[in-house]
Amino acid sequence: MTHSWYENTARGRIEAFLDAGSFEEFLPPQERVASPHLRQLGTPAAFDDGVIVGRGAVGGRRVLLVAQEGAFMGGAVGEVHGAKIVGLLERALDERPDAVLLLVESGGVRLHEANAGLIAISEIMRAVLRLRGAGVPVLVLDGGQYGCFGGMGIVSRLCDAVIISEEGRLGLSGPEVIETTCGVEEFDASDRALVWRTVGGKHRYLLGEAAALVPDSIEAFREATLGLMDIKPDLSLEALEAEHARLEDRIARFGACPDATDIWTRLGIENPTTLPLLETADFLAATDGKRA
């Protein structure tokens, strides 16, 4: 039996993802480390502020992990939510686990406590970079119902690798934000096919932003995580400059494309309009060696 990543809650994902019985939660719900701001605004505040942090094992390897719960305020990062993530990342500097895993599901900063949330995002970014500099791999797992946008989208791309499912989405401004600010002619957020081929997992994988594309199962995410846990990124200045050059080249190649399918055509993929319909294994075969 496989377990859907997309359909599960954050706690359900942790339960099925980690080695049985290995999870130890820091600041569990009974500690009631909740948002002080939401109560002042007359909104019930979740006992865990929408994020679970703790320690566990994957295939016997030691990990520290963060899991955001999208169903609580879209997984948005408030003051406490952010502080729990920063605290976990800083703890990893001391504990030196085999990897830190971010099970992301977030619309970005929680607007009810926006200043605190923005500061938290900047602290998370700094903590991720320090960890990477110290040689602890930081991996992102993205496949939840709410996707990964805003500040957490930026954080994800600062990490060593993103593992994404077709259902996963990754971006800066989410579809509704683009439609609201630029108009429905620019981007129709209710057009699900458009949304997924623009910010969905398959496109993110083809553009090279995600290191691995997996089917929507917790077991597949687990397997991909084990495969990437010993990643040794080149963090030299030369590597950074090469990445900047690659991104400039990407704009030059695809900047004028009005739709993702135009990019897929330029990548030399046959029958690009069929890509969204393919199962993960068939998709990977059809696009083999043709990523940007």
Next chain:
Amino acid sequence: METLEFEYRGGRTALTRNKPVLSGVLGSGNLEVLVEPADLGGACQIIVETAAVGFGETWRAVLDDVFARWPVADVRISINDAGATPAVVSLRLDQALKAYTGGAS
């Protein structure tokens, strides 16, 4: 937002102190239920924080039924609610109390 408190007596105390259990997510139309052991002199205390104001009697009716099914003692049940319907509340509490007690009502 409204905070409601209920207390029930006459339940049975578990022989062992069980671990806290959290069920559900505080999403729209849903609720989260935290069940913990507590020294309450044999009482079961239920504290509800709800976004929907003015439904105290409905909560009492639902919780009376839940306590009839799960007569627990020395237990604190804390609920955060974002407008769940009575049926959802009832099912979520069954789920939480089943996990807390190990299934023995």
